[in-house]
Amino acid sequence: MKYVAPTMNEAMKKVRNELGENAVILNSKVMDSGGVFGLFKKRMVEVIAAIDPGIENEKAEMKRLRSQPDASKSVSFKQDEHRKQQLKSENSVQQELKELKKMIASFTSSSQFExxxxxxxxxxxxxxxxxxxxxxxxxxxxxxxxxxxxxxxxxxxxxxxxxxxxxxxxxxxxxMSGMSYKKKYINVIGPTGVGKTTTLAKMAAEAVIEKRMKIGFITTDTYRIAAIEQLKTYAGLLNVPVEVVYKLEDYKKAIHKFRDFDHVFIDTAGRNFREKKFVDDLHKVIDFERDMETFLVLSLTGKEDDMKEIITQFSAIEINAFIFTKLDETSTYGSMVNILKETKTGIAYITTGQDVPEDITEVDADYISELLLKGFSHERSGV
The missing domain is CATH 1.10.8 (Helicase, Ruva Protein; domain 3)
Known part of the structure; x- marks a missing residue:
């Protein structure tokens, strides 16, 4: 089937969405489309893709295995399961090699890379x-x-x-650096599901355990009972107090209570921040002008376009640095680099799991370059 898009990345997305991960690239080329009298032409990428017939053979083999008689069932079942796994593994490796070779060939035929x-x-x-x-x-x-x-x-x-x-x-x-500890209030914001509360706990643990600081927690996440209980659990482990606030007056009372503390860590509700209303709601609860360092938390498993839209929505708030979470749940990291270069905003931490306080690390340019080229030699050898 033929797919046309402005870039190779977008064309590949179309292929994956329609044909799935088992699709292979048969051919690709760059072409000009549109225009008037030869002017204003738009460069497009054309990709021809198809489903690998080897996958259908695998399905047929699985069907044959399932239809075998039940004699010597226990032995046969183990053999069949082993064969299924073997077929799946072999076909997966062959498919990955085939797709990689086809994509390399597509680069060769593309005028911008030849x-x-x-x-x-x-x-x-x-x-x-x-x-x-x-x-x-x-x-x-x-x-x-x-x-x-x-x-x-x-x-x-x-x-x-x-x-x-x-x-x-x-x-x-x-x-590229972690918390500056120059501001009293440490605030994390971001959409739902990115791991803000766990990330905040990891940052707070550093302040308590390594810096021996006196800290408190404020949570504005009153939408989810589980979020409050989660933060209270972390607070109990660190032996620090928690204040739950519902409106700006509650927030002011909380910061007055923590006036003698070294730092106050603020957890915010995870909402669909592509809607500006929810960003505006933050201003109704939190005083962003008061001695605050704010981190925007984004998940590396998210779509780059969605992350950029969230960043745009938060443009009214001064973001000191990004925190990228869920490094352990993905194998692609290019969106992080694209965002850093486009926004010129710094990066404070990357998180690599759920364990508190272990799974958080500061990064530098060496770390990111190594991350982007991680596994390159294995791809070339087919391992």
């Missing part, structure tokens, strides 16, 4: 799969091609080292 050496195209493909936007991909390609020509270094591993250096430089312009 000027690069094949080793560079491999690296660009990996970064494209990571979700790096096209502008940065082309910058990376031009940089690596220039390095390739000037240095005479042709090995992929050498180019990989230079690619890491390029990515490190690309994100080094944004600030």
């Amino acid at each position: 000027r690069y050496d094949s080793s560079i195209r491999e690296i660009l493909l990996h970064l494209q799969i990571q979700g790096i936007n096209e502008s940065l991909l082309l910058q990376a390609g031009d940089h690596l091609q220039g390095y390739f020509k000037s240095s005479g270094q042709k090995g992929t591993e050498i180019l990989l080292i230079e690619a890491k250096r390029f990515l490190k430089d690309a994100v080094s312009e944004v600030n």
Whole structure:
């Protein structure tokens, strides 16, 4: 089937949405469409994709296995299950290799990448799969091609080292550090389901356990009883007080109660912040002007466009840095880099699980560049 989109990323999304993860790319090309009298043409990407027939063979084999007689059932069942897993594993590996090779071929046929050496195209493909936007991909390609020509270094591993250096430089312009501890009030905001409360507890644990500070909790998340109880559980473990606030007057009373504390950590409700109303509601409960450091929490499992929309909605609030959660639940990290470069906003932490206080870490440019190219050698070898 044929799919046309403005970029390769969007074309691949269409393929996955309609044909699923078992689709393979048969051909792709860049073409011009529209325009008047040869002017104002728009560049588009055309992708031809199909379902791998090998998957259908696997389904047929599974059906045959299920139809076998029940004689020697216990032994046969184990053998069948083993065979099913073996078939699934073999077909999965073959499918991944096939799709990867087809995508590499699609890069070769694309006019915007054909000027690069094949080793560079491999690296660009990996970064494209990571979700790096096209502008940065082309910058990376031009940089690596220039390095390739000037240095005479042709090995992929050498180019990989230079690619890491390029990515490190690309994100080094944004600030990367945790809490500054210069503000008394530490506030985390963000949409529902990103792990704000757990993240706040991890940050608070650092202040209590490592810094030996006197802290308190405020929660404005009165929409979910479970959220209040969760924060109270963390507060109990850290032996710190919690104040639940419903309106700005309650908030003022709470901060007065904590006037002699070193820091106050504020948990906010997770709402659909694509609706401006919920952002406005925050201002009705929290005084953002008072000695505050605010972190916007975003999940790496979310869609980049949704994250950007949330950032736009929060533009009326000064965001000091992002916190990206759920690193352990995804294998693609390009959206984080795209957002950091586009917004020029810093990054405070990345979280890697639910354990408090362990699964949180500060990052630097080296960490992010390593993360983006993680597993590249395994993809090339098919491991």
